[in-house]
Amino acid sequence: MTEQEARRQRRARFESLAHVVAEPLHRYLLRRTAPDMVEDVLSETMLVLWRRIDHVPGLGTAAPPDRDDVLPWCYGVARGCLANARRADGRRLRLVERLMHTQPARAAAADTDHSDLHVALAALGELDREVVRLWAWEELAPRQIAEVTGLTPNAVSMRLHRAKKKLAERLQPGRKNAERPGHKMSEGRSSR
Secondary structure (H helix, E strand, C coil): CCHHHHHHHHHHHHHHHHHHHHHHHHHHHHCCCCHHHHHHHHHHHHHHHHHCHHHCCCCCCCCCCCHHHHHHHHHHHHHHHHHHHHHHHHHHHHHHHHHHHHHHHHHHHHCCCCHHHHHHHHCCCHHHHHHHHHHHCCCCCHHHHHHHHCCCHHHHHHHHHHHHHHHHHHHCCCCCCCCCCCCCCCCCCCCC
């Protein structure tokens, strides 16, 4: 049997299985979850059935499979997909709650004007800008930035050092000529 024939046969087996189990699975899910989740979970269930078509017990080469042979296993798959969807939904809800609790702090931070920072970043080259963003915003180490950009970790470290230096100069103009820390010339011992 050629690969193309095997694919055709696999597809025909899945289509005959889907024809038998799609409606019962839909009803099964309607009785167990919110109507807005049913289609997504059913789609996920059908995807798993497609991937595991060779593992469906009772699914032979006969054109229409026997519903009593294949449906219990398919219900098990739907049950697992539903559990996964509920866990994902719970994670989303917990994330929304956490975000809502941090919202006032974020609102205060959003009022801060960062236009000078964006202008300074725009003055950097594209690769230097990306290196700085990966370091500052994504909190990646130079070795991780090297993986993302295709540079060596040493090259990333050098680019990051130079870019931070350029940003500091742009964000604090005149800093080089500003008073240096320590004693002023007029302070300390007198020359008398």
